Amino acid sequence: MPELPEVETICRGLRQLLPGRRITNVEVREPRLRSRVDGDFSSRLLGRTILAVGRRGKYLLVFLEGERVWLSHLGMSGKLIFVAASKPREKHDHIIVGLDGSHELRYHDPRRFGLAAVVSHSELSSMPQMRNLGPDPFDSRFNGARLYSLARGCRRRIRDLLIDQRVVAGLGNIYANEILFRAGIRPTTRAWKLGRGSIETLANRVPKVLREAIRWCGTSFSDYRDAEDRFGEFQNHLNVYDRAGEKCRVCGVKIKRVAIGNRSAFYCPRCQR
DNA sequence: CGGTGGACCTGCTGGC
DNA sequence: TGCCAGCAGGTCCACC
Numbered sequence: 001m002p003e004l005p006e007v008e009t010i011c012r013g014l015r016q017l018l019p020g021r022r023i024t025n026v027e028v029r030e031p032r033l034r035s036r037v038d039g040d041f042s043s044r045l046l047g048r049t050i051l052a053v054g055r056r057g058k059y060l061l062v063f064l065e066g067e068r069v070w071l072s073h074l075g076m077s078g079k080l081i082f083v084a085a086s087k088p089r090e091k092h093d094h095i096i097v098g099l100d101g102s103h104e105l106r107y108h109d110p111r112r113f114g115l116a117a118v119v120s121h122s123e124l125s126s127m128p129q130m131r132n133l134g135p136d137p138f139d140s141r142f143n144g145a146r147l148y149s150l151a152r153g154c155r156r157r158i159r160d161l162l163i164d165q166r167v168v169a170g171l172g173n174i175y176a177n178e179i180l181f182r183a184g185i186r187p188t189t190r191a192w193k194l195g196r197g198s199i200e201t202l203a204n205r206v207p208k209v210l211r212e213a214i215r216w217c218g219t220s221f222s223d224y225r226d227a228e229d230r231f232g233e234f235q236n237h238l239n240v241y242d243r244a245g246e247k248c249r250v251c252g253v254k255i256k257r258v259a260i261g262n263r264s265a266f267y268c269p270r271c272q273r
Numbered sequence: 274c275g276g277t278g279g280a281c282c283t284g285c286t287g288g289c
Numbered sequence: 290t291g292c293c294a295g296c297a298g299g300t301c302c303a304c305c
Contacts, residue, residue: 002298002299003298003299006298032282034281034282034299034300034301058299073299073300074298074299075282075298075299075300076282076283076297076298076299076300077282077283077284077297077298092283109282110282110283110284111281111282111283111284111297111299112281112282112283113281113282113299113300114299115300129300154275155275155276156275156276156277160276160277163299165299165300172298172299173297173298173299174298175298219298221297221298222284222285222297222298223297223298224298241298242297261277261278262277262278262279263297264296264297
């Protein structure tokens with residue numbers, strides 16, 4: 001589900017809602033996420049005031065007093081939703097964080113591929129999940145030169161290079177496919193075959209497509225909702241992802257679906273060469 | 274080392 | 290109507 005635009009949308013929403021609130025209750029109803037939620041999770045949150053909310057790649061960071069950070073990854077089907085405490089709980093509401101008695105932040109995740117942990121600032125920066133992340137796509141350190149140096153001699157397909165979080169942090173299958181459409185490159189192309197010009201175009205499209213998706217508050221393909229449980233709108237603007245058999249919005253040719261590894265890739269056979 | 278394929282989960286859809 | 294296969298936005302690990 002959540003790639004960078006979805007996590008950024010949630011981050012912006014929570015930033016308006018959380019800072020200044022105190023965590024008055026924590027309930028871990030299902031600790032079996034991708035890795036087990038630590039036994040100290042609740043005690044490390046309890047009683048702390050939230051200072052700020054941030055994002056690194058697809059990770060959401062909730063900064064607390066006492067140099068602590070609540071680190072959250074939503075996996076494939078995770079939602080992090082701010083609601084009135086009186087709202088009935090639902091199946092798969094795995095973690096409930098009570099705020100000042102009146103509201104709750106609920107972590108909901110049917111497939112349980114997510115991550116929830118509370119760590120110190122120093123632990124955060126030494127975690128492999130953070131250390132191995134490439135630059136943010138909006139950071140000037142992500143550019144054509146970097147992408148070209150990684151693509152040169154790389155035998156993988158360009159779609160797989162783009163969703164490698166070490167290359168650039170935050171791209172997943174939807175946006176990798178959309179970005180490749182905008183660059184006119186087929187997702188199945190071997191990275192080493194792309195020349196400097198194509199790579200420059202590609203690197204340039206990365207922040208463009210992501211900014212546009214953020215403007216539409218992300219893609220609600222099925223599970224994704226923002227911090228207040230509202231749908232995103234970018235699914236109405238997708239050019240290729242999940243559009244196999246439908247007409248290309250630019251040239252009218254039918255969009256194709258192919259498997260790369262275990263995952264689908266989508267492209268327009270005319271617009272992408 | 275680089276690259277690939279499967280495992281981890283639940284839920285939904287489409288074919289029979 | 291039921292059953293089963295296949296698929297889904299991500300990450301990590303074993304294996305070649």
